[in-house]
Amino acid sequence: MTETFASPSQGLDALLRAAKESGEAGARPVDKWNPPYCGSIGMSIRRDGVWLYQGSPIGRIALVKLFASILRKDDDGKTYLVTPAEKIDVDVEDAPFLAVELAASGEGRDQALTFRTNVDDVVTVDAAHPLRFQESEPDSGLKPYVLVRGRLEALCTRAVYMELVALAEANDEDVEAVGVWSGGVWWPLSAGASSAVTRK
Structure with missing residues (x-):
């Protein structure tokens, strides 16, 4: 038909x-x-x-x-x-955009993570453009998403996700075990977690 x-x-x-x-x-x-x-x-x-x-x-x-x-x-x-x-x-099917490139500048709490999407949007993770993680298929790990604009998100490609994991560190305030800083906010690398610490 x-x-x-x-x-x-x-x-x-x-x-x-x-x-x-x-x-x-x-x-x-x-x-x-x-x-x-x-x-x-x-x-x-x-x-x-x-x-x-x-x-x-x-x-x-x-x-x-x-x-x-x-x-x-x-x-x-x-x-x-x-x-x-x-x-x-x-x-x-999943997210409307893909995050295909990651650039990190600064260190620790002053770090900024900037993503480029497959349609050349450029967005830096901060309170207005949060980073979140969602469980993938069973035993397939996490899927990271960054908010681009409105309610539209970009799903990080596998390569970008691995770059993100390489930047992960322990938080000195032990709010969550492992995560990344960007935009003065701590982003835990875990599903369902929300940002918990802002830069003082």
């Missing part, structure tokens, strides 16, 4: 035009827009960061970045492409 999708009034081509016309390069002010919900056009994001349109990969990174700039996760837990005119479903 052929899967069918709802057909928002503007379609994919016009969605692209609307995204291009909605602001300068970078993330658009999607949190200020309240368009009508228009269903699905078959857009999805795999856990490996690949964007699909009706099952086919979107190969042009410029298009992926454009769509990423109008992405929003609402308080219903669902993710949408949002323009001033319409709101369209996006099926996200």
Whole structure:
């Protein structure tokens, strides 16, 4: 059976035009827009960061970045492409972004951890952009996520996770056994834990 999708009034081509016309390069002010919900056009994001349109990969990174700039996760837990005119479903398998590069500067409590995503967002972990860990499949370890903007997170790739683990240290106040500092906040490397210490 052929899967069918709802057909928002503007379609994919016009969605692209609307995204291009909605602001300068970078993330658009999607949190200020309240368009009508228009269903699905078959857009999805795999856990490996690949964007699909009706099952086919979107190969042009410029298009992926454009769509990423109008992405929003609402308080219903669902993710949408949002323009001033319409709101369209996006099926996200895990996180909408991948953290593909990590840069560390400073040491100890003055350390800053900065991530680059697969769509070239750059974010430094701090109180406004928290780092969290979630249990993966049984015996598969932890999955680290960093908040990029709004409710949108980036999942760290395996390579970035290993870099993060290499930076881990014991906390001198023993709030949690092992973690990392960034943005003046201590981030425990454990599932479900929250930041517990800020720089004095």
